[in-house]
Amino acid sequence: MFSYFSQGKLVRNEKEKKLVIFIEGNIASGKTTCLEYFSKTSNIEVLTEPVSKWRNVRGHNPLGLMYQDPTRWGITLQTYVQLTMLDRHLSTMSAPVRMMERSIYSAKYIFVENLFRSGKMPEVDFAVLSEWFEWITQNIAIPVDLIVYLQSSPQTCHERLKERCREEEKIIPLEYLEAIHQLYEDWLIKKTSFNVPAPVLVIPADDDLQKMLHRYEENREKILAGSNV
Ligand SMILES: Nc1ncnc2c1ncn2[C@@H]1O[C@H](COP(=O)(O)OP(=O)(O)O)[C@@H](O)[C@H]1O
């Protein structure tokens, strides 16, 4: 799978240039819905988040455990999220364009950071996860050309989350979504917190489904710029 080193990083051998786009945004901001829309375009490969794995690894539910007791289980979930994200990033592309839901970056810069800042992740767990993350990102190239940020208000996300009604997420309060929102804004809008690995395209995402689908269509060229799709 890997064939050469570039700037000290292990790089995948791919014959032609391919486009990799991350779709980022708060919980229930509409990422999956956006990906579903673009999945209808030929030559676009869509990778949704492996949430089913986070809810069931060999019969255990690390996502559910984390929401029940973040201090005990945050490290367990986030270690597994980091592994599954890396696996997604390194999987062989089957189309000229890949659109992927979130990334190893947002798992660390948003969710791990939030657990730590809110005092729910012990310092030692944060240190170990950070060492892993730094080793991975310093030694393995994670291709990305564009980040699409679905910018939605925490209130909208809270409404949509309640409607979606995932069992594990029923206990999520508005304050949790506000904290995640702030971290996303600092990272992708203000650019004051962490490295942003690619240009960012911001799409306001509070509108109803019809308007959002129209907005995705309006942004199609910008999103797919640089590809032949
Ligand atoms: N523009 C929209 N207006 C109203 N509801 C929406 C909109 N986009 C998505 N939804 C609904 O909100 C919930 C969360 O959307 P989803 O795409 O799963 O978000 P995410 O993948 O970001 O968590 C789903 O029930 C979905 O059907």
Ligand SMILES: Cc1cn([C@H]2C[C@H](O)[C@@H](COP(=O)(O)O)O2)c(=O)[nH]c1=O
């Ligand atoms: C990446 C990541 C996600 N989670 C949680 C947050 C949500 O409950 C789900 C993902 O759902 P979404 O509708 O796709 O936003 O997983 C987490 O706790 N930690 C993470 O790193």
